[in-house]
Structure formats: C-alpha cells, structure tokens
Amino acid sequence: MTHKELQSYRNRFEEIKKSDEPIRTRKLASLMSDLELSYNIPVFAMAVYEKNNPEVMALYREVSNARTF
Incomplete structure (x- = not known):
C-alpha cells in the first residue's frame, strides 16, 4: 500500500459522496469491494490486520458508514 494509492481511493470516495441515491450507495459498495481486493481486507475483522493497517x-x-440501507 502506498499513500498515493490510498489517496486515490479517498478521492474516489469524495466524488461518490456527491452522487444521488440509489447510485451513491451502489458506488460505495463497489468501492468497498475494490478496497477489499486491493488490500486483502479479511471478511471477518481481525485485530492484527486492523492494527497493521x-x-x-x-x-x-x-465508506461503509456512508451507505444508506
């Protein structure tokens, strides 16, 4: 992970927040999936992973908290 890569995801998040529902929530879910794949985020929260990342x-x-259900 580089700071530049993470900043790219942050920038994407800021752009998504400007979208209207229901597109906004779909884009947020897609962003979460991309983060999971890029950073190998475990399905179940693991304290070690969280401490290291x-x-x-x-x-x-x-991103997760910004979604609307």
Whole structure:
C-alpha cells in the first residue's frame, strides 16, 4: 500500500459522496469491494490486520458508514 494509492481511493470516495441515491450507495459498495481486493481486507475483522493497517480500515469504515440501507 502506498499513500498515493490510498489517496486515490479517498478521492474516489469524495466524488461518490456527491452522487444521488440509489447510485451513491451502489458506488460505495463497489468501492468497498475494490478496497477489499486491493488490500486483502479479511471478511471477518481481525485485530492484527486492523492494527497493521489503520489508515485502510479507517477509510473502509468511513465508506461503509456512508451507505444508506
């Protein structure tokens, strides 16, 4: 993970937040999937992964919390 890659995901998140529903939530779900694949985020939260990747997990949680159900 590089800072530049993570910043790219952050920028994408900021653009998605400007979208209207229901497209916004679909794009957020897609972003979460991309983060999971790019950073090998485990399906079940693992304390070790979170400790070693705090910036990734902070963004992942922020994206997750921005979704509307």
